[in-house]
Amino acid sequence: MPRARRxxxxxxxxxxxxxxxxxxxxxxxxVVVFPISVSSAAYLQFPPPGFxxxxxxxxxxxxxxxxxxxxSFKVALLCTALSMxxxxxLSFALVRSRLWGMRLADxxxxxxxxxxxxxxxxxxxxxxxxxxxxxxxxxxxxxxxxLALPFVxxxxxxxxxxxxxxxEQAAMGLGASWGVAVWRITLPQLRPSLIAAGxxxxxxxxxxxxxxxxxxxxxxxxxxxxxxxxxLEIDPTIAAVSVMQIVLACICLGAAxxxxxxxxxxxxxx
Amino acid sequence: MAHASARRDPARARERTLxxxxxxxxxxxxxxxxxxxxxxxxxxxxGGTLAxxxxxxxxxxxxxxxxxxxxxxxIVTVICLVLAYPxxxxxxxxxxxxxxxxxxxxxxxxxxxxxxxxxAWMVLLGRNGIIxxxxxxxxxxxxxxxxxxxxxxxLIGIVHVMLPYxxxxxxxxxxxxxxxxxRAAEGLGAPAWRTFLRVTLPLSLPGVFAGSAxxxxxxxxxxxxxxxxxxxxxVMIATLIEQQVREFLxxxxxxxxxxxxxxxxxxxxxxxGRLTGGQGHAAR
Amino acid sequence: xxxxxxxxxxxxxxxxxxxxxxxxxxxGELLTILGxxxxxxxxxxxxxxxxxxxxEGSVRLGATDVTMxxxxxxDVGMVFQNYALFPHLTVAQNVSFPLEMRHVxxxxxxxxxxxxxxxxxxxxxxxxxPRQLSGGQQQRVALARAIVFNxxxxxxxxxxxxxxxxxxxxxxxxxxxxxxxxxxxxxFITHDQEEALILSDRIAVMNAGRIEQIxxxxxxxxxxxxxFVADFVGESNLxxxxxxxxxxxxxxxxxxxxxxxxGAQPGxxxxxxxxxxxxxxxxxxxxxxxxxxxxxxETVFLGLSVKLRMALEGGLxxxxxxxxRPSEPLPVxxxxxxxxxxxxxxxxxxxxxxx
Numbered sequence: 001m002p003r004a005r006r007x008x009x010x011x012x013x014x015x016x017x018x019x020x021x022x023x024x025x026x027x028x029x030x031v032v033v034f035p036i037s038v039s040s041a042a043y044l045q046f047p048p049p050g051f052x053x054x055x056x057x058x059x060x061x062x063x064x065x066x067x068x069x070x071x072s073f074k075v076a077l078l079c080t081a082l083s084m085x086x087x088x089x090l091s092f093a094l095v096r097s098r099l100w101g102m103r104l105a106d107x108x109x110x111x112x113x114x115x116x117x118x119x120x121x122x123x124x125x126x127x128x129x130x131x132x133x134x135x136x137x138x139x140x141x142x143x144x145x146x147l148a149l150p151f152v153x154x155x156x157x158x159x160x161x162x163x164x165x166x167x168e169q170a171a172m173g174l175g176a177s178w179g180v181a182v183w184r185i186t187l188p189q190l191r192p193s194l195i196a197a198g199x200x201x202x203x204x205x206x207x208x209x210x211x212x213x214x215x216x217x218x219x220x221x222x223x224x225x226x227x228x229x230x231x232l233e234i235d236p237t238i239a240a241v242s243v244m245q246i247v248l249a250c251i252c253l254g255a256a257x258x259x260x261x262x263x264x265x266x267x268x269x270x
Numbered sequence: 271m272a273h274a275s276a277r278r279d280p281a282r283a284r285e286r287t288l289x290x291x292x293x294x295x296x297x298x299x300x301x302x303x304x305x306x307x308x309x310x311x312x313x314x315x316x317g318g319t320l321a322x323x324x325x326x327x328x329x330x331x332x333x334x335x336x337x338x339x340x341x342x343x344x345i346v347t348v349i350c351l352v353l354a355y356p357x358x359x360x361x362x363x364x365x366x367x368x369x370x371x372x373x374x375x376x377x378x379x380x381x382x383x384x385x386x387x388x389x390a391w392m393v394l395l396g397r398n399g400i401i402x403x404x405x406x407x408x409x410x411x412x413x414x415x416x417x418x419x420x421x422x423x424x425l426i427g428i429v430h431v432m433l434p435y436x437x438x439x440x441x442x443x444x445x446x447x448x449x450x451x452x453r454a455a456e457g458l459g460a461p462a463w464r465t466f467l468r469v470t471l472p473l474s475l476p477g478v479f480a481g482s483a484x485x486x487x488x489x490x491x492x493x494x495x496x497x498x499x500x501x502x503x504x505v506m507i508a509t510l511i512e513q514q515v516r517e518f519l520x521x522x523x524x525x526x527x528x529x530x531x532x533x534x535x536x537x538x539x540x541x542x543g544r545l546t547g548g549q550g551h552a553a554r
Numbered sequence: 555x556x557x558x559x560x561x562x563x564x565x566x567x568x569x570x571x572x573x574x575x576x577x578x579x580x581x582g583e584l585l586t587i588l589g590x591x592x593x594x595x596x597x598x599x600x601x602x603x604x605x606x607x608x609x610e611g612s613v614r615l616g617a618t619d620v621t622m623x624x625x626x627x628x629d630v631g632m633v634f635q636n637y638a639l640f641p642h643l644t645v646a647q648n649v650s651f652p653l654e655m656r657h658v659x660x661x662x663x664x665x666x667x668x669x670x671x672x673x674x675x676x677x678x679x680x681x682x683x684p685r686q687l688s689g690g691q692q693q694r695v696a697l698a699r700a701i702v703f704n705x706x707x708x709x710x711x712x713x714x715x716x717x718x719x720x721x722x723x724x725x726x727x728x729x730x731x732x733x734x735x736x737x738x739x740x741x742f743i744t745h746d747q748e749e750a751l752i753l754s755d756r757i758a759v760m761n762a763g764r765i766e767q768i769x770x771x772x773x774x775x776x777x778x779x780x781x782f783v784a785d786f787v788g789e790s791n792l793x794x795x796x797x798x799x800x801x802x803x804x805x806x807x808x809x810x811x812x813x814x815x816x817g818a819q820p821g822x823x824x825x826x827x828x829x830x831x832x833x834x835x836x837x838x839x840x841x842x843x844x845x846x847x848x849x850x851x852e853t854v855f856l857g858l859s860v861k862l863r864m865a866l867e868g869g870l871x872x873x874x875x876x877x878x879r880p881s882e883p884l885p886v887x888x889x890x891x892x893x894x895x896x897x898x899x900x901x902x903x904x905x906x907x908x909x
Contacts, residue, residue: 029430142302169634
């Protein structure tokens with residue numbers, strides 16, 4: 001590194017200070033819920049007067065909380081399966097096809113990132129109420145698939161672009177059909193991208209609120225239940241739920257970073 | 271003959287297979303994305319009149335909210351840009367450990383639910399929130415500062431959500447700049463700040479534009495954060511649309527507002543996309 | 555098993571990649587397709603492997619017509635340009651892959667993998683991953699993987715391109731030995747004429763979608779039938795001229811060139827090929843039938859020989875290659891005017907219109 005032999009630069013010091021402040025700003029709200037979640041006080045008090053697991057117990061004792069958490073897990077799992085099942089084959093087509101229409105399809109897949117969630121939500125709400133899908137957990141999962149699909153396609157396509165297609169040809173030359181070649185040769189090598197995509201799809205669905213607000217009806221997902229509670233009263237149960245969500249995000253991110261690729265952009269070049 | 275030669279052409283067979291792979295996803299997108307959107311948008315002109323748009327345009331409230339939303343999106347974009355650029359530069363220059371740390375700090379919030387983060391800000395910024403309490407306990411202030419249920423609270427919440435969207439494109443653009451270029455500029459005697467202005471900054475502009483486009487457009491449609499942190503005093507257009515549907519059941523008017531928001535969103539995104547000069551695509 | 559191509563044509567839109575190729579590779583023979591990029595040799599390879607299908611013509615392996623068969627039913631072993639080893643599989647798993655695809659029972663698979671690895675002297679390396687091997691070792695794995703299932707035909711697609719020069723020579727000889735020993739019918743694709751001359755039983759030179767000449771390496775080198783072959787295979791001096799009566803030709807800016815044999819019609823336009831090593835320089839040139847004086851423009855030291863670029867009075871440029879003995883100084887210097895000459899026997903005549 002040529003940096004090393006240069007004397008300390010004032011520019012770098014300023015950069016480091018700004019970056020540290022921004023990182024502190026980013027972490028502050030994530031860190032702050034931890035002490036609150038184990039507070040012995042019913043009201044927000046900081047620093048907490050004492051330690052207690054009571055808010056976690058309250059979460060576990062309240063069937064509506066637990067049910068909504070389980071529902072969210074089911075929704076997120078189905079959404080992950082659907083968005084992977086649809087997104088991985090689509091990525092092959094987007095990366096490899098030379099058809100003119102695929103450029104359009106590329107834009108179409110990415111569009112849900114840009115289109116405001118509220119518009120998408122009421123559009124699907126209107127359709128699903130006609131189909132009487134409101135309140136069905138799988139309806140939410142299907143709707144979440146639209147949101148998760150772009151992330152899956154972006155990550156898997158990126159992985160696929162760096163994959164040498166000659167490998168597939170070699171496998172076919174050695175006696176494999178195309179399907180077997182993809183299964184045995186291509187997909188194992190895409191595994192990092194697939195893992196990252198799967199976790200991101202899961203988290204996208206698990207955390208999603210706006211669509212769930214409209215579609216969940218009486219059977220709430222975890223974010224919807226949290227939202228309602230926040231609107232009613234801020235009690236530390238929500239902090240406990242938040243801590244669990246942050247821990248879950250940590251686990252997903254950690255697993256994706258450890259076994260995956262692409263979640264951490266540019267990691268390969270470092 | 272035409273049929274026979276089509277059967278013989280592996281390139282065509284390949285395209286057919288790829289099309290078949292794309293088909294399920296494209297059908298799902300058509301049924302659950304394109305079709306519902308068209309249905310919704312067409313509600314805005316139900317009865318063949320533009321009356322809903324007229325209503326939106328003539329009512330000062332809606333026009334004002336749209337302007338406010340654009341203003342908030344602009345402010346958020348500028349703040350994010352100012353904060354994100356140094357962070358991106360720092361990560362590019364930092365060693366391996368700095369890179370891992372930086373990505374962790376950026377991605378953990380990104381992977382954490384917006385709702386959790388918004389709730390945390392409420393806890394931090396409220397009248398009796400942690401910040402006000404601590405400041406009061408230390409005797410720095412007598413009365414709680416108005417941090418929540420106003421523009422400031424909304425801005426803090428949205429900037430927190432949008433920062434990673436700005437840092438990552440800029441980081442990617444900076445990473446693509448050939449370090450030899452900078453070394454060359456410095457070797458020619460250019461001071462660091464001139465190298466930055468003449469080499470680094472111009473070459474990173476595609477990332478800046480890409481990040482700005484994303485941040486601006488996503489902010490414009492924000493719903494949860496303003497609803498919770500704005501406390502009813504900061505209203506963005508998404509909130510209005512939700513209100514029309516949930517409270518007034520006025521689907522046609524909601525559809526008109528949605529149409530306006532969507533058109534503005536796509537127009538701005540297309541415009542900023544132009545500025546990146548299609549580099550986003552070339553880079554792939 | 556022998557390979558036979560009949561009238562193979564392949565077009566891509568307006569571009570004709572293969573304009574009617576006939577070819578027969580005899581059982582156990584190593585035939586090289588030699589051509590520059592864009593000559594159609596890669597398309598030909600893909601058609602033989604089954605990655606492409608011809609618009610016209612047929613491909614037969616032994617008695618079987620495989621023209622339209624998918625790659626997996628052809629039993630063709632192939633070594634790819636960059637080996638295309640599967641990076642996530644071990645060496646043994648790589649070699650085992652074609653056997654698994656053929657549903658060979660596990661015990662036999664292990665035995666044959668071990669055999670194949672022993673054959674390429676990598677018996678100890680089965681558990682390694684490809685990236686833990688050197689380039690030459692990777693090449694051997696690719697070779698083992700291509701032959702482990704006793705293919706009917708072995709295809710080598712520029713397999714030595716990624717190796718450095720020394721290793722390349724070693725691997726070339728090794729492939730040659732293995733091919734002989736296993737009596738594998740082999741089609742070898744390359745743009746490297748030197749490699750083709752070293753390895754092949756026969757060479758087919760391709761240009762613009764056609765086979766220009768097919769024959770023994772010595773024949774292709776010494777008696778090219780077209781100007782393209784003369785130019786592409788080996789280094790050459792090509793003199794454009796017109797045949798005269800009585801064993802001679804008229805070359806503009808050079809003069810009369812004496813030829814060893816005539817036979818072609820007087821007045822026919824022809825290309826005269828003189829290999830650089832046939833050109834004599836200095837005292838050696840004395841007494842030869844064809845002589846001129848040239849100024850040495852450039853000397854390139856090549857170790858065992860020196861290459862001279864010489865400008866003749868008329869403006870023609872000729873290449874000569876003189877053998878060198880170690881410890882002897884270069885016999886000539888740049889800028890020097892020297893007599894040059896070549897004997898009629900060393901002139902090969904390519905009469906035009908005689909494709």
